[in-house]
Amino acid sequence: MTALLEMRGITKTFPGVRALDNVNLTVSRGEIHAICGENGAGKSTLMKVLSGVYPHGSYEGEILYDGQPVAFRGISDSEAKGIIIIHQELALVPLLSIAENIFLGNEIATAGVIDWADSYVRATELLRKVGLVEAPGIPVGKLGVGKQQLVEIAKALSKEVKLLILDEPTASLQENDSQALLDLLLEFRAQGITSILISHKLNEIRRVADNVTVLRDGATVSTFACERGAIAEDRIIRDMVGRDMAHRYPDRDAEIGETLLEVEHWNVWHPEQVGRQMIRDVSLRVRAGEVVGIAGLMGSGRTEFAMSLFGRSYGREISGTARLRGKEIDVSTVQAAIASGLAYVTEDRKSLGLILEETILRNTTLAALERVSKRSVLDTASERQVAEDYRRALRIRTPSVFQKVMNLSGGNQQKVVLAKWLFTDPEVLILDEPTRGIDVGAKYEIYNIINELAAQRRGVIMISSEMPELLGMCDRIYVMCEGALMGELGKTEASQERIMSMIVQGRQEG
Known part of the structure; x- marks a missing residue:
């Protein structure tokens, strides 16, 4: 395959730090090329250089696209060449509709007048391609983070894309949605569209990537063909972190003590939609020194439960009791929840x-x-x-x-x-997708922090869309579906199959 893109000797500095140091990247026409590296390795910076976010003149080196030197001064220049980038941090306008966001800056118009009928028809077609069934007139701010990511992808598809750059595209998605997106990338490849995929999920890379480039500390470490096996995955990890990682999850000798947190008969109603109950009679407990997971698919109510418990940050008509060490605590406001010993790490850091x-x-x-x-x-x-x-x-x-x-x-x-x-x-730390968008080396560090908290006799509630992560880190796992708990599984009895079986059962009952 001929090269569609060549980046040669790219060096980019910021005050006090060299983010990129003589980086080289070659991407062949019609391939899916993965870029891996720890946080801060320079992956996103390199793509911002390519797309013109960091304009020509602000970096050293040269870029060849379709065999010709290019000097992009901004995003509009790169998009005119068919280079579309979807950043890890979403760039949507919450108050505008899905259709308005998809065609923002690229409106379907005649003589300066927007054709809303055609816009809605084309938006619906694009949404269908990415697996969304929402009406194009819904404000983007009403969607969850995962669905907003899909709107970003639909927005990219609305343009004449030749090189699609995706920076952690599945970080906010559930397993089923992630697989659908990967299938979509494979379809693009069959259509001749070239893709650059930045991802920390090595199973995704192994499934779809043709070649892999690994960056470490702002420099190119290696580029190689992606083998469909564990050897390639081990090599990626070794090149990323500079060492072997025999175990993805650190060992921990759990010393679980008395009940620390008890939540009983917790009910929450939607903050805007009258009559819609989001959390249904949820009761759970967390013991001292225990890491408790909450598994479930997108829309299962995990985040809504966590936010409502932490100072009633979500919902209305909230009822139920919360006890810490047997005594009822005040969680009516965020300040009260913090004072009572709770903390919540949100899934939406931005x-x-x-x-x-x-x-x-x-x-x-x-x-x-x-x-x-x-x-x-x-x-x-x-x-x-x-x-x-x-x-x-x-x-x-x-x-x-x-x-x-x-x-x-x-x-x-x-x-x-x-x-x-x-x-x-905090005495109890609620972690909502704590490793989303984090590389394997940094994940291991956070896992160690979680284990240290448990060793200090604190309680940890861990919400994650990655079932292997829950299975590798948690002492018990609650399974949630449509706002209700379907049951709990101990460490020895939990498996991906059993969790999914409980979710399917919950959907059938619902």
């Missing part, structure tokens, strides 16, 4: 977890400013020390804690969210 314009330092201490204050006056030296400690402990890749969070990679942003809530010193 909108709900961080203030992107603020520094790592400010984000780290934001949920517990009283811990770095004296008589209501902020102790800046103490605040900086706390941020530095968490930066080292969580290996947040940044030249300084004064770096704005918006300039960090997605994985490093997730680490800052985790640091913020660890600083509140």
Whole structure:
């Protein structure tokens, strides 16, 4: 196959850090080319250079596209050549409809007048291609994160795409949706569309990629054909982290004690849709030193339950009781929930977890400013020390804690969210998709942190769309479907098959 894209000697620097160092990438016409690397390795930065987000002149090196040198000054230049990038962080306008988002900047119009009928018809066709059945007139803000990702892909398909770049496209998707998207990529390849796939999910890469390029610390480590087997996966991991990883999940000798958190008869109604109950009579318990998982498909109610428990951040007409060490606790507000010993790491770090314009330092201490204050006056030296400690402990890749969070990679942003809530010193930590968009090396570090919390006799509730992660980390797993718990499984009896069987049963009963 001939090369569609060549990036030669790409070097990109920011104040205090060299993000890319003489990176080379060759992508053949009609292939699916995967790019792997730890957080901060330079994957997203390289794609931003390619697409013109970082314009020509702001980096060193050259880019050849379709055999010709190109000098993109912005996204519009690269899109005019058929290069479409879907970023890890969504770029949709919540108040606009699905159709308006899909054709934003690329409106179907005649003499300056938008043809809404045609727009809705074409939007419906595009939505069908990505597996969405929602009406194109629904505001994007009403959709979950996973469905918003599919709208982004539909938006890309609305343009004359020749090279499709997907930065962690399945990070927000359930297993079934992820498989559908991968099937779609294979269809694109059959149609002659070239794709670059950035992903931490090695099973996805093994399934669809033709070739793999691995980056580490801003440099190209290796490029090789993707073998359909475990050897290729092991090599990717070794090249990514610079060492072998014999075990994906760290060993832990669980010492589970007394019941720490009890939630009984928890009910939640939709905040806007009258008569729609989201959580139905949920009761669960978490013991000291225990990691408890909640499994379920998209829309099962896991996030709604977690947010409603954490200060009633979601829903209305919430009823039920929560007890910590046998005593009923106040979770009526976020502040009360924190004071009661709860913390919640959101799945949506960009909108709900961080203030992107603020520094790592400010984000780290934001949920517990009283811990770095004296008589209501902020102790800046103490605040900086706390941020530095968490930066080292969580290996947040940044030249300084004064770096704005918006300039960090997605994985490093997730680490800052985790640091913020660890600083509140919670007795029970609720983790909602804690490793979403995080590479295998950083995942292992977070798994170790979870185990350390359990060893400190704290309780952990772990919500994850990756069943192997739940099976590898949790002592017990609750299975949730359509807002209700279908049952629980101990570590020795839990399996992907049993979890899916319980979900299917719940759907049939529902």
